[in-house]
Amino acid sequence: MPTATAPARTAIPREIWILVGAAFVIAIGFGIVSPVLPAYARSFDVGVAAASVIVSAFAFFRLVFAPVGGELVSRLGERPIYLAGLLIVAASSFATAFAQSYVQLLVFRGLGGIGSTMFTISAMALLVRLAPPSARGRVSSTYGSAFLIGGMIGPVLGGLLAGLGLRAPFIVYAVALVIAAAVVAIGLGGARLEPAQNRADRDVVTLAEAWRSPVYRAVLASGVANGWTNFGVRMAVLPLLAIAVLDEPWVAGAALAIGAVGTAATLQVSGRLADRIGRRPLVIGGLLVMGTTMGLLGVAQHPALSVGVGLAVLFGLSLLSGVGAGLVNPAQQAAVADVVGHERNGGRVLSTFQMAQDGGAIVGPILIGVVADVFGFGTAFLVTGLVCLVGVVPWLTAPEPLTHHAPVGETTA
Template sequence: MPADPVTTPDARVRIPREIWVLIAAGFVIALGFGLITPVLPRFAQSFDVGATASSVVVSAFAFFRLLFAPAGGRLIARLGERPVYLTGLVIVAISTGATAFAHSYWQLLVFRGLGGIGSVMFTVSAVALIVRLAPPSIRARVSSAYASSFLIGGVGGPVVGGLLGGLGLRVPFIVYAVALLVAAGIVFVFLKDASLRPKEGDPVLPVMAVRDGWRDSAYRAAVGSAFANGWGNFGVRNAILPLFAAAVIVDQSLDQATRESRQALVAGAALAVFAVGNAVGLTFAGRTSDRVGRKPYIVGGLVVSGVFTALTGFSDSLPVLLGLSLAAGLGAGTLNPAQQASLADVVGRERNGGPALAAFQMAQDTGAIIGPVIAGTLVDHGSFGLAFAVTGVITLLAAVPWFRARETHPVRAGALST
């Protein structure tokens, strides 16, 4: 049963100011992250390693996020969201700056991996705050607005990163470190009083443990789709797509300087177009799933994302790659706000959902760790087409549990039961 009373979506309900602060910070973070996405795999390969080793660099970030997730949840409970959020941003900024000056593959792996510790700190802090502050009737709209800030930043970031990559593979990392410090400044100034810790004398909210969530079919399905989303859209796409663009799409007969510049631009364009499709899907699903329900958008998003991801490895030209990236992004964007809103429905506003939210995030990070390593191995010992096909199948399989999962949207669930 939903933890909140049945509410009707209301366009007049405003998004709280604290969430707008997080949205602005999210845009800056995503813009900076987008700068390094097109160049990170090729930066790793500049140390004479193959696709598998370069993919491990992408996975290392998620691996450290996964390891530190339980401790991050405890820190939030003890210190509050704002200090944990700020500390996380600073840690990622320092790690990213150090990455720019890595002189070996192993230094790159360690510096990039350590940034995952800070990443999980500010990610879980933001999600926990949004779950509690978002009015139930506009949860999908809030999730869409927050995710859209990342996507809008993600549209411009890869393009700018591709251009900066032409100036040197280390330059985007320096710019990203500065962007993170800017985001920390935004939160420090405008989010002074936001905290989920109860004030003295306030009742302590009951904790929703993972085992409590696991009894809910929607929570179990969300954990599965989070794993697939991490595998495909956070892991494989960021790790393998730039290598695919460099090896297949760009003319290998060009001189080295021109070829490297084109590779960065093509990879940046493909990731930016994926982000455009993602933004369109987020906007559509965010505006309508508060009325229609969560499941149609989650299932549809997984199917569309899975099919077009599977086809990506068979691209033989830039227009085809861009078209498939746009469609896959549309599916991923349709999935995310509905999935986030469904998770918020399960937790509700009257419980501390920290452990359950952390487990959801850990499932996504696990996918982001395993996916690139397996895909990189498939590239080294098979083909890009095989790597993307397996990733698409994983995404499609994640839709299966949702067919049997309950609808968590209170209005839609009530209509279905009558």
């Protein structure tokens, strides 16, 4: 059938490759500062809890500013908000490098979260606008791969830069963001963008319209589950489980790296599959894989297992859970683009989706951490698996967005 191979022949526009390159630079920079940030916070003579607050402040400000970010995108357009967000994070990173107190560090890092949500939401909106409808899955997986690979390279560079002092990585990150902003400003200067693309008078998709779409409601549910699992529990609780299996410094990093490899490998094919067979099968399949593997991860610490077997279980399930994440992400983001449509302004709709993921990423580790303290890692990861399975439920009755992809304003008439 000709339509079965059409998505593979659709070229990804040059403007999207510019955004992909910028995403790679941004992810490297974020990875550069991530390993040194807790130690930098501790250098101001604060405890572990206070150092953790610095890490959480970035995500918290992303969450609370998301509605404003979506409104700004709707009113001013994607490109100016994207550039402003990058420059705000650059200024925040540079100021963080020269913070003189813990309070200053907290404020500067929090301001970076505001800029981060600005460029995240506007980047999503640009991808919706610029991606050909038949290649939305491939575009999402390509963009996600850039972030993932950059995030894997960044910590290695951050560890090397830390030899120059704990402040040096933040300066390098600031410079990298300024360069990325300059490249995007030149590459998306407007020559290839429709004039309406940066105007506030474009037809806006309201949250009420989007909410009437069962696909959008399903995307919000899976977004919470995805943020809870991949951006929250995986990053905050999985390393603690790894240490409980074998208290060696390399184990936690290896578990996270193996999961990232599983995601990166899957992203190479999941985007094309999302464009060929649909978004729904990949989201459902990915959530089932994530739910099963995350739910079983606590087995790695079972006292009946030897350390070697425990490590094999930990690494094997981490790899498979990464595969599940690689299935979910591009299909889920393509489904959001299907809901918004190619010609409409969906800033508020996209910011709400981002809030769903950020909310899961913030609440998940806290609640699962409490469960782990009271009932142990086995129960904690079982609960995480159940959250993934709950995220499947709305998708069971939602239509396939690939074949029902008219913008919500056209389907609800």
